[in-house]
Amino acid sequence: MNTPGDTRDVRLRGYVSAEPGDARTVQVQKSLMAHNDQVARANREAFRGVLTLNVTSSPGSGKTALLEATARATEGALRLGVIVGDLETDNDAVRLQRAGAPSVQIATGTVCHLEAEMVARAAEALDLGAIDVLVIENVGNLVCPAAWDLGEDLRVVLLAVTEGEDKPLKYPRLFKGADVVIVNKVDIADAVGWDRAQALANVEQVAPQAQVIELSARTGDGLEAWTGFLAGRLRAKRA
Amino acid sequence: MHELGLMLRAIEMAEAEARAANAARIDAIHLEVGALSGVVREALEFAFQAARAGTMAERAHLEVVVVPATAYCGSCDATFEMDNRFGIASCPRCGTPSADLRQGRELNLSHLEVSG
Numbered sequence: 139m140n141t142p143g144d145t146r147d148v149r150l151r152g153y154v155s156a157e158p159g160d161a162r163t164v165q166v167q168k169s170l171m172a173h174n175d176q177v178a179r180a181n182r183e184a185f186r187g188v189l190t191l192n193v194t195s196s197p198g199s200g201k202t203a204l205l206e207a208t209a210r211a212t213e214g215a216l217r218l219g220v221i222v223g224d225l226e227t228d229n230d231a232v233r234l235q236r237a238g239a240p241s242v243q244i245a246t247g248t249v250c251h252l253e254a255e256m257v258a259r260a261a262e263a264l265d266l267g268a269i270d271v272l273v274i275e276n277v278g279n280l281v282c283p284a285a286w287d288l289g290e291d292l293r294v295v296l297l298a299v300t301e302g303e304d305k306p307l308k309y310p311r312l313f314k315g316a317d318v319v320i321v322n323k324v325d326i327a328d329a330v331g332w333d334r335a336q337a338l339a340n341v342e343q344v345a346p347q348a349q350v351i352e353l354s355a356r357t358g359d360g361l362e363a364w365t366g367f368l369a370g371r372l373r374a375k376r377a
Numbered sequence: 378m379h380e381l382g383l384m385l386r387a388i389e390m391a392e393a394e395a396r397a398a399n400a401a402r403i404d405a406i407h408l409e410v411g412a413l414s415g416v417v418r419e420a421l422e423f424a425f426q427a428a429r430a431g432t433m434a435e436r437a438h439l440e441v442v443v444v445p446a447t448a449y450c451g452s453c454d455a456t457f458e459m460d461n462r463f464g465i466a467s468c469p470r471c472g473t474p475s476a477d478l479r480q481g482r483e484l485n486l487s488h489l490e491v492s493g
Contacts, residue, residue, distance in 0.1 A: 164398045164489040170386050170408075171484055282379065285415060285484075310464020311415050314478060343465050347476030 174286060177254035181289025184261065188219070188272045189372040192252075192288050194312060195296035196305070197278030200322040202230045204296065204355040204364075205273055206237040211358070212365050213238055216372070219269035221260045223252040223277045230275065239273075240264055251282035254289055270372055280309040291375065292317040295348075299327040303337035306344040313345040320364065325354040380420040383484065384428040390486050392433045401493025403434040411483040412446040413464060437490075446481025 169175065182190075195201050202222070209218045218239040222230040223246055231243035242260045244252065257274055266272070274290060276283045295316040297305055300323055306313040313319065319341050327334065341350055351367065353360030387406060395403050406425075410416050418441045425439045446459040448466035452473050459466040459481065466475040 159493060161404065161490060161492045162398070162400075164394050164400070164491055166390070166394050166486045166488055168390060168486050169484055170383050170390070170486060172390075173386075281415065307464070311413050311482075314413070314464055314466075314476070343467065343474055345476065346474035 171285070171287075174254045177258055178287035178289040181254055181258055181261070184258075185266065185272055185289055185291075187376075188266055188269055189292070189368065189375050190272045190274065190288075190290045191292050191294050192274050192276060192283070192290035193294045193296060194276045194280070194283045195278060195298075196280050196301065199278070199296045199298040199301065200355050201275050201278070201296055202233055204320065204322060204353075205239070205275060206233055207355045207358065207361055208273075208365060208368075209234065209237040209239040211361055212368070216271055216365070216369060217269045218271050218273060219264045219266070220273045220275060221252075221257055221264070222275040223256070225249075225277065240269070246277060250277055250279050251286055252276050252288060253286050257288045271368060280305065280312050284309075284312040284315055292371065294318045294320060295345075296320045296322055297337075297341075298323045299332040299337075300330050303333050303340055306340045310344050313341070313348070316345050316348040318367070319345060319348040319350050321350065321352040322355055324352050325357045325359060380416060380424040381428065383416065384421060384424040387486050388428055388432050388434050391489050394486075394489055395433055395491045398489075398491055400491035401433075403432075403437045403489055403491055405438050405440060405490035406434060407440045407442070407487040407489065409442050409444050409483050409485040409487045411444045411481040413459075413478070413481040414484050416484060418443065442487070444480050444483050447479050448475040449477040449479050450475050451477070 193201050205220060220234045220239050220241040222241060223244040224230060225246050228243040231241040234241040242263045244256050244260050274288055293315050295312055297319060351364050353364055391403055391406050421441055422439055429435050447456045448459050449456050450468035450473060453468055453470050456479055457469055468475060
């Protein structure tokens with residue numbers, strides 16, 4: 139029983155009151171991303187039969203063009219399905235449908251990245267049993283998508299030669315999480331004075347774990363290495 | 378990055394925990410934010426001022442501990458603190474770039490101080 143005058147005793151005994159009104163500490167130790175991570179886990183389970191990619195880059199690096207080229211190049215060999223996120227328009231989903239891949243558009247309105255819940259809802263519109271590779275084309279943004287697990291197997295970061303050499307240094311969080319870094323638009327590298335050695339050195343420094351594939355979605359140069367990589371990862375997942 | 382959304386979520390979680398502990402007030406919210414999480418302490422504090430109005434945390438103070446980014450070097454079998462400015466994890470002992478990030482991406486509600 140705590141009476142006035144006992145305070146020194148109370149401190150020495152390390153007494154912590156549990157009576158209402160008293161200050162106390164509540165341990166929580168929970169991630170603020172817990173809800174998204176939970177949905178991402180459910181997505182991962184739902185996507186267990188398909189190779190799932192989360193494709194990110196800055197706007198205009200060529201994500202959709204690469205996916206169109208991939209869909210056309212793998213016709214008959216790999217069945218692609220796409221979930222694509224943009225703030226507005228369904229332009230990308232329309233392009234990808236035309237290229238032969240069933241595609242669902244997420245128009246986020248104002249949200250600058252895709253979250254697991256959005257992907258879960260979009261996936262309901264796809265027949266996962268009829269595809270081999272599920273590609274999630276994220277909102278064009280090198281910052282925010284990094285923090286959001288969507289339930290993917292692989293994170294692919296696209297970089298165009300028109301962006302110079304230092305994007306990995308400027309956006310380390312996204313590149314640090316990359317399984318694959320694709321360098322796009324190699325066909326115009328000379329025209330923009332791209333320093334290949336410097337660019338690859340920067341990728342290596344920030345993302346030594348990433349497989350690097352250089353290609354041009356437009357000309358098809360290097361595309362085979364990318365489609366071969368996908369086929370190999372799919373085989374490994376389904377083994 | 379999305380500090381306002383994060384603070385709204387943190388307060389939501391904090392209220393649920395405080396209620397479960399039969400508290401009337403939240404006096405302090407303690408967060409652990411990784412150095413590579415993309416979240417800025419000042420922006421969190423600013424967002425907190427806006428987000429706490431009308432909640433159990435409206436008089437609470439916010440404590441943010443930044444967790445340094447550390448990576449593991451397989452060659453040296455040891456961890457090291459990374460150069461946060463560039464996200465470069467080159468082992469200071471042997472120079473090998475590392476992809477094995479052990480700490481630095483946290484976004485945790487660590488603990489609360491409550492009363493009442």
